[in-house]
Amino acid sequence: MHDLSDAYMDYLTVEKGLAANSITAYGTDLASYISYLADNGIQNIRDADTTAVLGWLVHLTRQGLSAKSRARHLISIRGFYKYLIAEKLISANPLKDIDIPKTGQHLPGVIPVSEVEALLNSCETTTSKGQRNLAMMEIMYGAGLRVSELVFLKVVDVNLEAGLVRVMGKGSKERIVPIGSKAKEAARLWLDQGRPMELKHLSSDFLFIARAGKPMTRQAFWKIIKKHALIAGISRPVYPHVLRHSFATHLIEGGADLRSVQTMLGHSDISTTQIYTHISRDYLIKMHQAFHPRK
Numbered sequence: 001m002h003d004l005s006d007a008y009m010d011y012l013t014v015e016k017g018l019a020a021n022s023i024t025a026y027g028t029d030l031a032s033y034i035s036y037l038a039d040n041g042i043q044n045i046r047d048a049d050t051t052a053v054l055g056w057l058v059h060l061t062r063q064g065l066s067a068k069s070r071a072r073h074l075i076s077i078r079g080f081y082k083y084l085i086a087e088k089l090i091s092a093n094p095l096k097d098i099d100i101p102k103t104g105q106h107l108p109g110v111i112p113v114s115e116v117e118a119l120l121n122s123c124e125t126t127t128s129k130g131q132r133n134l135a136m137m138e139i140m141y142g143a144g145l146r147v148s149e150l151v152f153l154k155v156v157d158v159n160l161e162a163g164l165v166r167v168m169g170k171g172s173k174e175r176i177v178p179i180g181s182k183a184k185e186a187a188r189l190w191l192d193q194g195r196p197m198e199l200k201h202l203s204s205d206f207l208f209i210a211r212a213g214k215p216m217t218r219q220a221f222w223k224i225i226k227k228h229a230l231i232a233g234i235s236r237p238v239y240p241h242v243l244r245h246s247f248a249t250h251l252i253e254g255g256a257d258l259r260s261v262q263t264m265l266g267h268s269d270i271s272t273t274q275i276y277t278h279i280s281r282d283y284l285i286k287m288h289q290a291f292h293p294r295k
Contacts, residue, residue, distance in 0.1 A: 001034045001037070001038075001043070001044070001045050002034065004045060004084065004089065005027070005030050005031070005034060005080075008026075008030070008079075008080050008083050008084075009023060009026070009027055009030075011083055012026060012079075016171070017171050017172045018170075018171055018172075019148075019170050019171060019172065021148060022170065022171075025072075025076070026076045026079070026080075029072065029073045029076035029077065030076060030077065030080055032073070033056060033073070033076075033077050033080075036056050036059055037052065037056075040052070040055070045084065045089075045090065046090055048094055049094050050094040050095075050097060050098065052094065053077075053094050053095055053098060054098070057070060057074070057098075060073060074095070074098070077095065078095050081093045081094070081095050109236075109237065109238075109239070109241070109242045109245055110242065110245045110246045110249045111234065111236065111238060111242055111246050113250060115232070115234050115236075115238075116141060116243070116246055116250075118232040118233065118234065119137065119225075119228055119229060119232045119234065119238065120134060120137055120138060120141075120182075121232070122228045122231040122232040123137070123228065125189065127194075128193065128194035128195075128197040128198050129194070129198070130194075131186070131189050131190045131193060131194030132190055132194050132195070132198065132208060132209075133224050133228065134186045134189075134190075135183075135186040135187045135189070135190035135194075135208070136150060136208055136216070136221060136224070137224075137225070137228070137243065138179075138182055138183040138186040138187070139153075139158075139165065139179060139183050139186070139187060140240065140243045140244065140247075141183075141243040141244075141246065141247050142179040142180050142182065142183030142247070143165050143167070143177040143178070143179050143183070143247070143264070144177065144244050144247035144248055144251075144261075144264050144265050145165075145167060145177075145244060146169070146170075146241070146244060146266075147218045147221055147222070147240040147241065147244075148218060149167045149168065149169060150208070150221070150240075151206075151208060151215055151216045151217065151218055151221060152168065152206070152215065153165070153167070153206070153207040153208065154205045154206055154207055155191070155205060155206070155207050156205070157207065158187060158207060160184050160187055160188055160191075163178055163179055163180070163181075163184055164176050164177070164178055164179070165177050165178075165179055167266065169266035170266065170268075171268075173266065173268075175263065175264075175266050177264050178264075187207075190208075191207075195207075195209065198213075199213050218240070221240055222239060222240055225238055225239060225240050225242075225243075226238065226239070244265070245276070248261050248264075248265055248273070248276045249276050251264075252276050252277060258270060258273055258274065258277065261273055261276065
């Protein structure tokens with residue numbers, strides 16, 4: 001089974017072109033499933049029937065996994081079996097009659113424009129690190145980037161004259177996203193002043209750097225966001241993806257059409273983008289209740 005798993009990982013990497021983070025997640029879920037089968041005396045993937053798969057789902061439930069986590073595991077395994085069927089390595093799919101666990105609708109965290117401004121204003125632009133932190137947050141909020149897309153940006157990916165950022169998204173899909181004047185100003189200040197000071201005699205292709213010219217990590221950026229949220233006096237939890245969610249929500253609240261937001265976010269399916277319309281609907285209800293004379 002491990003040989004089949006390795007072949008599937010190669011398929012996802014080479015044929016499907018999935019990003020490294022996605023490959024790791026699929027590999028972890030698949031390894032967990034294979035381990036469960038082996039622990040229950042199943043050494044050949046062809047011997048894993050629907051009963052075995054249901055037993056595995058019960059096992060995940062007993063481990064305390066939420067419906068959302070179980071759904072993710074099942075999606076990973078479903079893809080594996082589709083691959084085996086396509087390659088004619090098995091003839092029957094034991095998952096064909098098993099439904100994805102209901103997860104309910106999860107609304108992503110969003111902060112209002114006033115708190116975004118407070119977060120950005122918390123950066124001290126007289127220091128190189130302050131200039132870097134401001135540029136990172138301005139570009140993330142200005143272009144709606146994922147944190148992994150932000151930290152892997154290279155200098156050549158940013159065209160400040162045109163106000164555009166080239167992003168390599170999930171599945172190695174490239175997209176071009178515009179940024180506004182504030183993000184351009186912050187990026188220019190970082191490139192002209194802060195970045196040369198941080199690099200000193202070193203060189204790097206990456207736009208945002210940490211110690212010794214190394215690229216910023218996602219974990220380090222999370223700490224930066226947390227620190228500036230505290231400085232800004234924001235009481236609710238603020239993490240990197242909140243800026244991406246806020247970007248989408250504020251655009252829709254401002255009247256942007258869903259297709260444009262979908263393109264800027266890099267969503268392959270518009271149904272993923274539609275979740276932000278629910279957030280905006282809640283916003284409109286709150287505004288109506290707050291300001292309508294006959295609330």
